[in-house]
Amino acid sequence: MKTKYISLIVIFFIIVIFIIFSNRNNDTGRWYSEKQVKIGEQVFLKNCASCHGEKAEKTINWKKTLSDGSYPPPPLDDTAHAWHHPKWQLMEIITDGGAKYDGKMPPFKNILTNEEKEDAIAYFQSLWSDEFYNLWLEGGGLKKKSER
Numbered sequence: 001m002k003t004k005y006i007s008l009i010v011i012f013f014i015i016v017i018f019i020i021f022s023n024r025n026n027d028t029g030r031w032y033s034e035k036q037v038k039i040g041e042q043v044f045l046k047n048c049a050s051c052h053g054e055k056a057e058k059t060i061n062w063k064k065t066l067s068d069g070s071y072p073p074p075p076l077d078d079t080a081h082a083w084h085h086p087k088w089q090l091m092e093i094i095t096d097g098g099a100k101y102d103g104k105m106p107p108f109k110n111i112l113t114n115e116e117k118e119d120a121i122a123y124f125q126s127l128w129s130d131e132f133y134n135l136w137l138e139g140g141g142l143k144k145k146s147e148r
Contacts (some may be wrong), residue, residue, distance in 0.1 A: 030133060031087075031142060032122035040123030043116045047108065048124075052076050056124040071103045076124040078132035088145040090121050 024076070027034050045054060047062065052058050056076035065071055074080040082090065094117045098105030125133065 023089040028126070030125065032118070033123065035124045037115075038120045040119035040121070040126075042122045043112065044123045047112065048076075048120060051105070052124075056082075056127055065102075069102070071098075071101070073098075073103065073105060076127075078128040082124065083132045083136040084139065085140075086139075086141050086143055086145075086148070087118075087121065088143070090115055092145075094120065143145060 028037070030134045044052075044056070048056075051073040052075065054132065057079065059075055062072055062074035062080055077080045085092070085093070091114070093101065093105070094112065095107060095109045097103075097107035112120070122133075125136075
């Protein structure tokens, strides 16, 4: 009988520890962690802010083409259209650049690791309201490219 209680107590503590550690990886309630947001902010400030703004807010008239016919860098906060794109597509744009979308964004394929790209996305998505983050999720934000 005593062994049964000890076993139950051990199982209980294992479950509690599992819950604590799994929540530490996703302490934001979103697909990314606070740690990713902090790292992503540094990646974003170093590589993206000069065009997209420190808080991903730059370029109010992002739909209006420039004199050369290209589009300016859109804001990546929730005021533009970044929340319309699933994560795989955001990764693709960062990797390959904006030419495919009539923009001038350079490719970061040989500059940022996939982890750094995800961290940068985590940073600018942390600026999105819950309303737009949830719209992004409902629109398939976390679907894989193969699931489209």
